[in-house]
Amino acid sequence: AQKITQTQPGMFVQEKEAVTLDCTYDTSDQSYGLFWYKQPSSGEMIFLIYQGSYDEQNATEGRYSLNFQKARKSANLVISASQLGDSAMYFCAIGSTLGRLYFGRGTQLTVWP
Amino acid sequence: ETGVTQTPRHLVMGMTNKKSLKCEQHLGHNAMYWYKQSAKKPLELMFVYSLEERVENNSVPSRFSPECPNSSHLFLHLHTLQPEDSALYLCASSQGLAGELLMTNTGELFFGEGSRLTVL
Numbered sequence: 001a002q003k004i005t006q007t008q009p010g011m012f013v014q015e016k017e018a019v020t021l022d023c024t025y026d027t028s029d030q031s032y033g034l035f036w037y038k039q040p041s042s043g044e045m046i047f048l049i050y051q052g053s054y055d056e057q058n059a060t061e062g063r064y065s066l067n068f069q070k071a072r073k074s075a076n077l078v079i080s081a082s083q084l085g086d087s088a089m090y091f092c093a094i095g096s097t098l099g100r101l102y103f104g105r106g107t108q109l110t111v112w113p
Numbered sequence: 114e115t116g117v118t119q120t121p122r123h124l125v126m127g128m129t130n131k132k133s134l135k136c137e138q139h140l141g142h143n144a145m146y147w148y149k150q151s152a153k154k155p156l157e158l159m160f161v162y163s164l165e166e167r168v169e170n171n172s173v174p175s176r177f178s179p180e181c182p183n184s185s186h187l188f189l190h191l192h193t194l195q196p197e198d199s200a201l202y203l204c205a206s207s208q209g210l211a212g213e214l215l216m217t218n219t220g221e222l223f224f225g226e227g228s229r230l231t232v233l
Contacts, residue, residue: 035221043201043226050220050221098144098209099163099207105155
């Protein structure tokens with residue numbers, strides 16, 4: 001079984017500041033992937049970043065980076081230089097096979113000017 | 114135009130109605146998925162289609178009936194739904210085949226904007 005826990009229902013950050021969204025996971029699989037998706041009010045889930053369990057380096061994609069600590073089973077998302085357009089729900093997800101992702105409950109991020 | 118298009122965006126139906134949700138992907142992907150997003154639960158995987166064959170049905174009630182006539186289209190037929198079925202239904206697609214082990218970030222799912230369903 002796989003499980004994702006996001007303990008922050010809501011986060012607030014000022015524009016241009018960095019913010020960390022927490023994600024911890026539980027899995028019995030040896031090989032798995034961790035994902036972060038963003039869901040703006042329009043409803044569409046937008047892929048942000050991926051980390052494979054076998055990757056020793058933390059993944060980065062532009063302003064997004066994933067702080068992967070395997071021993072702690074955590075995969076926190078760091079957004080640098082927040083923008084107003086970053087305000088959205090953020091979901092952490094885990095999967096070991098394509099398409100079968102297990103999502104957390106999400107964190108609502110609000111960026112204020 | 115997004116890569117994955119869902120219609121209708123909003124749907125209100127009674128418990129005795131029959132309706133369908135439609136999903137179309139323009140990405141040439143091989144697998145398509147239905148997810149359910151309820152207000153009080155994490156996103157739940159409902160159905161998985163890989164090369165037009167259903168490969169997974171996650172204990173979904175029979176009042177939800179999926180159909181995948183070709184690799185670009187996916188339907189979710191709805192009948193005699195309950196108020197607790199009210200949710201956002203998200204369609205997604207992936208380039209790789211469902212069930213493949215995740216080895217690279219081709220595990221990315223491309224989602225549509227969802228169909229918000231309200232059952233009265």
